[in-house]
Amino acid sequence: MTPVQHFEQLLARREPLLALAPMQDVTDLGFWRLMTRYGGADVYYTEYFRVHPDSHLEKDILTSITHNPTDRPVVAQMIGNDIPSLIRGARELQEHAVAAIDLNLGCPAPVVYKKCAGGGLLRDVPRVEGILGALREAVSIKFTVKTRLGFDDTETIDVLVPLFAKHGVDLVTIHGRTVTQMYRDGVRYDLIAKAKASLPCPVLANGNVGSHGEAEAVVRQTGVHGLMIGRGAIRNPWMFEQIRQHLSGQAVFQPTAADKLAYIEALYETVTTPQTRELDQVNRIKKHLNFFGPDLDDSTAFLHEMRRCTTRSGLMEVCTRHLKA
Ligand SMILES: Cc1cc2nc3c(=O)[nH]c(=O)nc-3n(C[C@H](O)[C@H](O)[C@H](O)COP(=O)(O)O)c2cc1C
Secondary structure (H helix, E strand, O other): OOHHHHHHHHHHOOOOEEEEOOOOOOOOHHHHHHHHOOOOOOEEEOOOEEOOOOOOOOHHHHHHHHOOOOOOOEEEEEEOOOHHHHHHHHHHHOOOOOOEEEEEEOOOOHHHHOOOOHHHHHHOHHHHHHHHHHHHHHOOOEEEEEEEOOOOOOOHHHHHHHHHHHOOOOEEEEEOOOOOOOOOOOOOHHHHHHHHHHOOOOEEEEOOOOOHHHHHHHHHHHOOOEEEEOHHHHHOOOHHHHHHHHHOOOOOOOOOHHHHHHHHHHHHHHHOOOOOOHHHHHHHHHHHHHHHHHHOOOHHHHHHHHHOOOOHHHHHHHHHHHOOO
16 A cells, blocks of 8 residues: 555544644654554654755655654655745655655744745745645645644635645645744634635644544534644643544543653653763753643643753653652
8 A cells, every 4th residue: 555545545534534743853753653652643744844945855854754663654744935946845755655745834933934934925825826836736646735824814724725725735734823823822723614614625623632522622613634733742642542532432541640751751762862961861851841731730830840950860750740640
């Protein structure tokens, strides 16, 4: 079975498709492998490949495709705005085992959007249309898009939806916020539902899905084909499996405090290398632990104490005190 066939098979099921979101500096090969130990996603998106006239496919990101440890289809994401470069990037990526090429239309980092890439492109819809047309022609596998609602308004999505349909985009992921909202404020699932109703292709809803209960509610409210989950999976790697269990009426696995600590130990091993000094290792895993707040009783105290740790044992002591079953 080719990756495209595998992707199609997963999309054809009755159950919602569960995708692990692309997250730069997080969702690399090691992290994907770790997720599979807890059940894992149905589909894995790579971190974005930066594409511009002088770019080469980043070797580290490419490794997650060439050594994909998940047994699941991979979607390769690109960020950029230069059409010839994007075409070249898409051609090169299609030489590898990927199910789809994804265009990033949502990155809110100022260094990216100020160059009119990622979320910045949402300020220039004609340019987006040019890119969609060119990539549709260059991509013979699935062509997908990950977008926010607009740059600083929630109406741009109404203009984008007919363009996605016109250019035959195969799947659209919508993060229900604007670019300028970054990660603030509520997610507009109502607007994802509206876009979904007008799109002929499958849609994944994205943003703030933090539990199996929320997953069910979002699927019900939006009518989407699936969910893309990012930060929720960093703090709760069981989430994909919990969603499957919940939706199929099975008992939902509840990790104990010991399970959660064992996950943090495994995460530590995954994101650090033994050669680096302990302080660098600790600082590296803090980037991941920053996303653990929402599941804790006293997230302010956890984040405050965690960010001050300088040793592995100190860090694990803070986690032990705060991570309860
Ligand atoms: C650390 C981090 C890195 C991210 N990197 C990317 C990226 O490379 N490409 C992308 O499309 N979105 C990226 N995102 C956005 C996520 O894919 C997702 O849209 C966002 O986190 C909202 O989903 P969530 O609430 O489930 O986390 C990143 C988010 C985070 C927190």
